[in-house]
Structure formats: structure tokens, C-alpha cells
Amino acid sequence: MKYIVNGRIMLPDAVVDGRVLAFDRRIQGIVERAPEGAEVYDAKGLWVAPGQIDLHCHGFKGMNASHASYDELREMSRELLKYGVTAWLPTTMTLAWDRLEACFAAIRWAMSDSQKPGWRGAQVLGCHAEGPFISPNRKGAQDEAYILPPDIEKLRPWRDVVRLMTIAPEVPGALPFIRQARKLGVTLSMGHTDATYDQAKAGIEAGITHATHLFNAMPPLHHREPGAVGAALEDNRVYCELIADTFHVSPALYPMLSKLAARRLVLITDSIEAAGMPDGEYDQMGQKIIVDGIHCRFPDGTIAGSSLTMNNALRNFSLNSELSSWQLVNMATLQPARAIGMDDRKGALLRGRDADITIADSGFNIHKVFVGGMLVYEGN
Numbered sequence: 538m539k540y541i542v543n544g545r546i547m548l549p550d551a552v553v554d555g556r557v558l559a560f561d562r563r564i565q566g567i568v569e570r571a572p573e574g575a576e577v578y579d580a581k582g583l584w585v586a587p588g589q590i591d592l593h594c595h596g597f598k599g600m601n602a603s604h605a606s607y608d609e610l611r612e613m614s615r616e617l618l619k620y621g622v623t624a625w626l627p628t629t630m631t632l633a634w635d636r637l638e639a640c641f642a643a644i645r646w647a648m649s650d651s652q653k654p655g656w657r658g659a660q661v662l663g664c665h666a667e668g669p670f671i672s673p674n675r676k677g678a679q680d681e682a683y684i685l686p687p688d689i690e691k692l693r694p695w696r697d698v699v700r701l702m703t704i705a706p707e708v709p710g711a712l713p714f715i716r717q718a719r720k721l722g723v724t725l726s727m728g729h730t731d732a733t734y735d736q737a738k739a740g741i742e743a744g745i746t747h748a749t750h751l752f753n754a755m756p757p758l759h760h761r762e763p764g765a766v767g768a769a770l771e772d773n774r775v776y777c778e779l780i781a782d783t784f785h786v787s788p789a790l791y792p793m794l795s796k797l798a799a800r801r802l803v804l805i806t807d808s809i810e811a812a813g814m815p816d817g818e819y820d821q822m823g824q825k826i827i828v829d830g831i832h833c834r835f836p837d838g839t840i841a842g843s844s845l846t847m848n849n850a851l852r853n854f855s856l857n858s859e860l861s862s863w864q865l866v867n868m869a870t871l872q873p874a875r876a877i878g879m880d881d882r883k884g885a886l887l888r889g890r891d892a893d894i895t896i897a898d899s900g901f902n903i904h905k906v907f908v909g910g911m912l913v914y915e916g917n
């Protein structure tokens with residue numbers, strides 16, 4: 538058994554001070570003190586929080602989940618520890634289907650290996666497939682040439698890999714696809730969609746429970762046509778991804794979103810291959826991307842994803858809202874775990890959950906990271 542002492546332990550609904558977190562591969566609970574001679578880590582008054590879960594991350598530092606490279610998935614999984622991420626969904630772009638299948642195969646391999654102790658990185662929980670069953674009208678950074686009509690037979694062989702799929706509910710064939718994909722255990726997310734409010738509601742009734750980077754790649758909230766944004770925000774069944782880089786969604790909206798959906802917001806990065814690189818021009822899957830601080834764009838100005846990290850997302854949201862620390866942490870831990878139906882294993886420091894733990898300061902700088910109870914990262 539291992540113990541973390543002197544920490545402020547973040548539970549889903551409270552912060553516990555003056556106690557000790559006990560764990561082995563799993564969380565064992567909160568105890569009064571560590572026994573004599575036990576393996577003890579001193580949190581030095583910092584936060585002891587669940588590891589973060591990024592449901593929408595394409596890549597960074599020249600690596601990309603769309604490269605279909607096991608080695609890159611492994612390297613990214615290690616790098617993500619620095620930002621407090623202990624589990625993630627490598628996220629594919631809309632690519633040619635055979636290319637996507639190569640990506641899914643690499644992710645399947647990484648999923649399996651990331652459960653083993655030698656991985657020493659964030660666990661790969663599956664893939665977030667961003668397309669190809671989306672709307673050409675809201676393609677954003679996705680390549681229109683590879684958009685396809687929904688086809689459950691394409692998804693079926695990859696049901697164990699694709700945990701989350703972004704789909705436009707208004708495209709022909711989407712509703713039966715959503716119902717069937719749901720039965721396969723895939724979580725459906727509306728995104729890259731031109732849906733009206735009624736079409737979005739129909740998608741939710743068919744089984745959509747998630748919204749991909751809310752406000753982005755969907756029509757804006759309009760008082761006479763609330764669209765997918767209105768449908769997602771009003772329905773308690775729907776988790777809403779937010780790219781909290783202060784650019785994709787104005788931070789002026791963070792307090793309003795907190796009031797409407799604090800328990801359903803899911804912080805994501807949507808970070809791309811060029812994230813984490815110096816400002817300049819980069820080639821990404823044959824497309825030119827210009828990185829300028831937090832802005833990543835195509836030469837025509839289209840936003841191409843972000844250069845955000847999960848701990849910076851938490852910092853940005855905390856600076857622009859009035860939420861308690863545990864509410865904030867839930868948005869990057871418990872809520873993403875719930876959104877993909879994995880909260881029985883992930884996302885909270887509760888007895889029986891995987892011992893995925895971060896020790897971080899109140900500015901969300903990461904000091905220590907444990908995955909499955911093993912210390913895998915130590916910062917400053």
C-alpha cells in the first residue's frame with residue numbers, strides 16, 4: 538500500500554484536508570495516518586486530484602493520432618503526463634476510410650499496451666473519431682473529400698476502439714446510425730453539424746449524449762433558432778466539450794456555461810500536431826497551418842484546432858469563473874469519465890477506482906503523476 542500525506546484531497550464534491558490518501562493499483566480510501574514504514578509521498582500542502590482525461594486530442598509537437606503510428610501514440614502518452622493527463626482518446630481527423638482504419642489499428646494496439654506497467658504514460662482509452670460522418674457545411678478543419686454518409690458496417694469492426702464518435706445528426710442516415718452505434722457501446726457526439734434545434738433534439742432522442750467542442754463547427758446560438766448549441770445546453774443528458782483556451786469560446790461565457798451546465802462541461806484541448814511548436818508555419822497532413830501563440834489557423838483564416846494543454850484549460854477556466862476547486866477538477870476528470878461511461882474505473886479518488894492521481898499546485902502546475910498507482914512523472 539502507498540500513501541499520500543499533507544495533501545488537499547479533491548473528491549467529487551469536497552476537498553479533504555489533514556487526511557491521507559491510501560492506494561495500491563486502485564484507490565483504497567482516505568485514512569487518518571500512514572502506518573509506520575509505509576511507502577509515503579509528501580504532497581507538501583498541494584492538491585491531490587484525479588488524473589485528467591482528455592477526450593479530444595489530435596496531437597502535439599509534430600505528432601498526430603492521424604499518422605497511424607504506434608510509436609507516436611506511445612510518445613504522446615508519455616508527454617501528456619507533464620500536463621496531468623493520465624488517460625486520453627487519441628482523436629482522428631476526417632481521413633480516407635482505409636487511412637482511418639490504419640489509425641484505429643494503431644490505437645487498438647496502444648490501448649492494450651497502455652494497460653501494462655511498462656507503458657509509463659497516460660492510458661489510451663480508445664479513439665475519438667472526429668468524422669467522417671459529418672456535415673460538409675460545417676467541416677471546419679476537416680477535409681471535405683473524405684466525408685462519408687453514415688455506415689454502421691464501417692464502424693462495427695472497430696467497436697472496441699472507437700469510444701466516441703463525432704457525427705452530424707441531420708445528415709441522411711444519421712439517426713438509424715446513432716441508434717445502432719449506441720447499441721455497439723459507442724458514445725455519440727454531435728459536432729461539425731449544421732443541425733437545427735429540432736434536428737439536434739432528434740439526434741439526442743436517437744442516442745447522442747455529447748457535443749463536440751461546443752459552439753465551434755456548429756451554427757451559433759440564435760434566439761429564434763437555438764441549433765445544436767441550444768439543444769446541448771438545455772438537455773441534462775448531454776455532456777458539452779469546451780476548448781477553454783480563451784480563444785475558441787470567449788471566457789465571458791464561462792460563468793454562464795457554469796450556471797447552465799457545470800456538471801456536464803468537459804474540458805478538452807483539441808490540440809493539433811503543430812501545438813507546442815514555436816510560432817510559424819507547419820505542414821500538417823498536407824495542409825499548411827500557421828501557429829501564432831494560442832491561435833492555429835489555415836492560411837484562409839479557418840481555425841485549425843488549438844495549442845492548449847489540459848492544465849492550462851483548467852487554469853483558464855478557474856481564472857474566468859467562480860467555481861470551487863473540486864467543481865473545476867471534475868470538468869477535467871469525473872465528467873469526461875462519465876461522458877464515455879468509464880466513471881466506474883476513472884475520474885475520481887474514490888475507493889476501487891484506478892489510482893490515477895496528480896499532485897498539482899493551485900495554478901495547475903503538475904508536480905507528480907501516478908497511473909495505476911505507479912509514480913510515472915515528477916516535475917519541479
Ligand SMILES: [Zn+2]
Pocket residue numbers: 593595628667807842
Ligand atoms: Zn478536433
